[in-house]
Amino acid sequence: MTMTENTIYQDRVTLRLIQFAVVWAVVAMTAGVYLAAELIWPTIDFGQFWLSFGRLRPLHTNGIVFGFGVSALMATAFYSVQRTSHVTLFSPRLAWFCCYAWQLTVLLGGLSLLAGWNTTKEYAELEWPFDIAIAVVWICFAVVFFGTIATRKIRPIYISNWFYGALIIVIAMLHIVNNLALPVSLNKSYSLYAGAQDAVVQWWYGHNAVGFLLTGGFLGMVYYFLPKHAGRPIWSYRLSVVAFWAFVYSYIWAGPHHLHYNSIPEWVQSLGMVMSIVLLAPSWATLINGVMTVSTAWEKLRTDPALKFIVLSLAFYGLATFEGPMMAIRSVNVVSHFTDWTIGHVHSGALGWNAMITYGTFYFMVPRLVGRELYSTRLANIHFWMALAGTMLYIIAMWAAGVSQGLLWLSVDQLGELSFDFKDIMSSMTPYYLLRLVAGLVFLGGTVLMAYNLFMTMKGREPVAVTPPPVAPAFGVAS
Amino acid sequence: MNGLSLHRKIEENTGLLIFGILVVSAIGGLVQLVPVLNQDSLEEPTSNTRPYSAVELTGRDIYMREGCSVCHSQQIRPLIAEVERYGPYSRAGEFVYDRPFMWGSKRTGPDLHRIGGKYSDDWHRLHLLDPRAVVAESIMPAYPWLGEREASEAGNITAKMRGLRRLGHPYTDEEIAAAEADLEGLKEIDTLIAYLQLLGTNFNEEEETNE
Numbered sequence: 001m002t003m004t005e006n007t008i009y010q011d012r013v014t015l016r017l018i019q020f021a022v023v024w025a026v027v028a029m030t031a032g033v034y035l036a037a038e039l040i041w042p043t044i045d046f047g048q049f050w051l052s053f054g055r056l057r058p059l060h061t062n063g064i065v066f067g068f069g070v071s072a073l074m075a076t077a078f079y080s081v082q083r084t085s086h087v088t089l090f091s092p093r094l095a096w097f098c099c100y101a102w103q104l105t106v107l108l109g110g111l112s113l114l115a116g117w118n119t120t121k122e123y124a125e126l127e128w129p130f131d132i133a134i135a136v137v138w139i140c141f142a143v144v145f146f147g148t149i150a151t152r153k154i155r156p157i158y159i160s161n162w163f164y165g166a167l168i169i170v171i172a173m174l175h176i177v178n179n180l181a182l183p184v185s186l187n188k189s190y191s192l193y194a195g196a197q198d199a200v201v202q203w204w205y206g207h208n209a210v211g212f213l214l215t216g217g218f219l220g221m222v223y224y225f226l227p228k229h230a231g232r233p234i235w236s237y238r239l240s241v242v243a244f245w246a247f248v249y250s251y252i253w254a255g256p257h258h259l260h261y262n263s264i265p266e267w268v269q270s271l272g273m274v275m276s277i278v279l280l281a282p283s284w285a286t287l288i289n290g291v292m293t294v295s296t297a298w299e300k301l302r303t304d305p306a307l308k309f310i311v312l313s314l315a316f317y318g319l320a321t322f323e324g325p326m327m328a329i330r331s332v333n334v335v336s337h338f339t340d341w342t343i344g345h346v347h348s349g350a351l352g353w354n355a356m357i358t359y360g361t362f363y364f365m366v367p368r369l370v371g372r373e374l375y376s377t378r379l380a381n382i383h384f385w386m387a388l389a390g391t392m393l394y395i396i397a398m399w400a401a402g403v404s405q406g407l408l409w410l411s412v413d414q415l416g417e418l419s420f421d422f423k424d425i426m427s428s429m430t431p432y433y434l435l436r437l438v439a440g441l442v443f444l445g446g447t448v449l450m451a452y453n454l455f456m457t458m459k460g461r462e463p464v465a466v467t468p469p470p471v472a473p474a475f476g477v478a479s
Numbered sequence: 480m481n482g483l484s485l486h487r488k489i490e491e492n493t494g495l496l497i498f499g500i501l502v503v504s505a506i507g508g509l510v511q512l513v514p515v516l517n518q519d520s521l522e523e524p525t526s527n528t529r530p531y532s533a534v535e536l537t538g539r540d541i542y543m544r545e546g547c548s549v550c551h552s553q554q555i556r557p558l559i560a561e562v563e564r565y566g567p568y569s570r571a572g573e574f575v576y577d578r579p580f581m582w583g584s585k586r587t588g589p590d591l592h593r594i595g596g597k598y599s600d601d602w603h604r605l606h607l608l609d610p611r612a613v614v615a616e617s618i619m620p621a622y623p624w625l626g627e628r629e630a631s632e633a634g635n636i637t638a639k640m641r642g643l644r645r646l647g648h649p650y651t652d653e654e655i656a657a658a659e660a661d662l663e664g665l666k667e668i669d670t671l672i673a674y675l676q677l678l679g680t681n682f683n684e685e686e687e688t689n690e
């Protein structure tokens with residue numbers, strides 16, 4: 001038994017991470033739906049502090065990004081790094097530790113947010129004890145991942161692993177620098193940076209958490225699952241090399257687009273704006289590479305729900321990475337900043353790109369992991385349409401809300417007097433917020449369908465044993 | 480050796496790949512963060528800016544705890560409509576005692592940077608306990624518990640002020656020694672209102688424009 005354990009891929013931990021990710025998706029999206037409802041009916045927190053909007057919102061963002069997102073990234077990273085390295089995971093025990101320690105951190109962290117332990121730095125809201133726990137798990141994740149690569153049986157390190165590698169390294173750097181703080185008690189610390197300097201550090205973190213976690217990490221999924229699924233090699237190897245390094249280099253510069261016209265030096269804003277526009281190129285290079293890879297396998301798209309999700313996610317990736325650079329232009333940002341337009345942009349990426357591609361990889365992996373067909377292709381197809389409809393409705397509602405908010409706030413008459421009262425603009429948002437609530441319910445409904453479908457597929461099954469295939473001598477590691 | 484064969488090296492060597500990613504991703508951050516963190520003018524308070532008192536600091540920490548910043552910005556941009564609506568635009572020197580900064584990214588409610596002095600304490604009390612009692616169509620949450628909890632139990636104020644002093648906020652020994660007594664008898668809502676009433680008032684437009 002121990003012999004085979006060592007020579008088969010460690011897939012049990014992947015399966016467990018997928019299960020956790022699905023649970024987090026349902027929990028955090030339910031929180032999102034509840035938040036959407038609170039913006040229409042503010043009294044549904046029933047005077048309970050833990051249901052209060054300001055506490056529930058960080059639970060939604062942290063639950064979805066760290067619970068759902070990172071669990072899915074760990075699952076797909078573990079799955080693909082073994083298969084692209086032709087070797088089983090380096091230190092499976094450490095991989096299990098990552099899996100459970102991470103869930104515990106996010107769970108307790110989420111509860112601490114409801115309890116009001118909140119640094120208020122977006123996507124870094126968790127207080128210092130959790131920051132330390134995150135750093136520890138992250139280092140273990142790095143050891144498992146890079147350890148597997150270092151012991152690989154095939155000479156080249158496959159492209160998807162560069163992206164997962166960048167995710168691990170850059171997030172570690174960002175996390176440590178941005179969270180430097182002086183603890184004054186278990187649940188309270190003060191940032192080492194103050195005011196404008198803190199703002200610049202925070203958005204260097206915030207933008208790149210989006211860049212290397214919600215974008216870079218998920219691009220790792222694209223580079224592994226898309227070619228695998230389409231049964232074609234990636235369209236252009238050269239393009240992926242150029243796109244990767246351009247991506248790693250230029251993302252880091254773009255953070256200040258979150259601080260246009262704020263009290264930070266103007267040169268920082270201008271640099272952030274220019275580099276955000278530059279960022280369009282590496283972002284779309286990957287998009288083109290992905291689309292060209294499937295372009296000869298279109299017929300599979302009709303029958304295979306997993307591939308549909310992945311290809312559609314690329315379209316929303318293209319949309320979000322086109323809209324982002326536009327919103328980074330100062331004259332556009334004047335309108336969009338502080339409005340629901342930002343929320344629309346976030347969710348075009350979050351729902352259309354991050355959630356959809358993850359769903360695609362889950363529909364791909366689970367049947368293979370348990371050696372059984374997907375329980376219901378029909379349900380998966382229904383899920384696909386619900387996800388698409390939910391996403392479209394969400395972003396259309398928020399664009400309409402955001403653009404009108406932005407323009408109405410700025411509108412002045414010839415005498416320089418404000419044309420509209422804040423409260424009137426606020427009241428006019430209700431129809432859009434209702435639409436967003438419906439959108440959220442549809443999207444969440446689809447996710448629940450998936451949870452059921454995957455559960456029925458996995459039920460009563462163990463992961464099948466897969467041994468690494470032999471490596472052609474030309475690509476083998478000299479030993 | 481051309482570019483692609485150089486890249487072969489990187490992609491066949493785990494250490495090189497890690498090193499490459501670290502170096503390439505660090506550049507942009509270094510170029511932006513190092514000058515900004517060393518720019519003294521960003522640490523220079525405007526003439527009226529002072530560290531938060533024990534009461535205001537407690538109020539600010541409650542503001543953080545309740546996540547008011549997810550709906551309220553504290554950053555007035557230098558745009559006609561914004562100055563008209565909220566007051567003089569925000570200056571970096573007004574935020575030097577803000578750890579962390581509280582500028583926000585979403586305005587579900589109005590900007591609060593210059594809310595200080597706009598309403599009476601009683602207005603705020605009513606509004607925080609039940610926003611719809613004051614603004615019928617408001618979508619802001621109610622905070623009934625703020626009127627019940629003791630301010631002295633909202634964290635260890637002495638430890639907080641000592642910590643901030645280590646980070647460079649000029650608190651005197653007397654201020655720190657008196658901190659607990661300052662909170663005596665106050666509810667959480669009182670400290671939050673004290674914080675709101677301070678916001679933006681430490682900017683003196685005439686003085687600043689005469690400089």
Ligand code: HEM
Binds near residue numbers: 283320326327
């Ligand atoms: C080239 C790529 C992108 C650029 C240049 C970009 C640019 C921007 C800009 C200008 C904002 C508004 C900042 C503000 O006014 O406050 C923003 C917000 C945001 N973007 Fe993107 N974006 C890009 C891609 C993405 C993707 C793919 C996602 C994935 C989910 C994403 C997630 C977010 C989030 C979460 C925020 C909100 C941050 C906050 O205020 O809390 N972005 N982005």
Ligand code: HEM
Binds near residue numbers: 343443587
């Ligand atoms: C059922 C689906 C979802 C619903 C109904 C929903 C709803 C919401 C709501 C109501 C907000 C607060 C907006 C505001 O303050 O005005 C929000 C914020 C946010 N959500 Fe979602 N959400 C959903 C799914 C997701 C997913 C899948 C992700 C990420 C992968 C995500 C990431 C975020 C982020 C990052 C923010 C903060 C945006 C910012 O600060 O600018 N959401 N969401």
